[in-house]
Amino acid sequence: MHVGVFALANGLARAGVLSEDEYAHWRRSNDWFEAAYPEPTATDPSAYDRSVNPGAVAWFKLSAVHLIERTELYAELLDAHQVAWERVETSDPGRIVHEDDVQVIAVPRPGETNGPSR
Template structure:
């Protein structure tokens, strides 16, 4: 799906686990997730003040509601990748403003479903953390930081 033209997510469309990811690879060797992509836009100075505030609001909303996986405590040295579980529909719906940010800043992304995204090393009510079966070498630059500004 290019630039967020996602259809409603339905059970059985590729698997129960869902991940929002852009089309460039990051330090984990997998496509960068939606939150990291928005952080890249922010750190590159590409977000307007209003969009920066929007991202902060959405990020804070998730921090207040989504358990913080322990693998993030040390900077994710094990390189785990989070995926939403089927019961996370309200959280998935709350990503809409971030999807809009990616579209407006020209960052293509996909909504990916998988029945088996990797070896599960963490699980809570809303998400799993996995060690992916396949990784690519990490990218040396972030296209979100240098891509179109529109």
């Protein structure tokens, strides 16, 4: 199971390892994403429910270039703190449990793993 770039960067912030400037950039970026795009669980609380949708992860649609580009800050934070990450793309993320204009949340098929595209 891959952890998404947001979760990895949020982990750095929670661990208190970001500098003041890094934390400010991270906070502004999270605030922007939260204001610009509603959290899928606001409309479907079961989207990430592990008992209903085990292993569910979010994937940006490749057409959401404007969002993918905005994840650069998160990648820079991870690089600066030597946190390994990789960009993953797929045309088949698994069983889709949520979809909107810019993303899908999908559960990997049995025997597969998946991870979010950065």
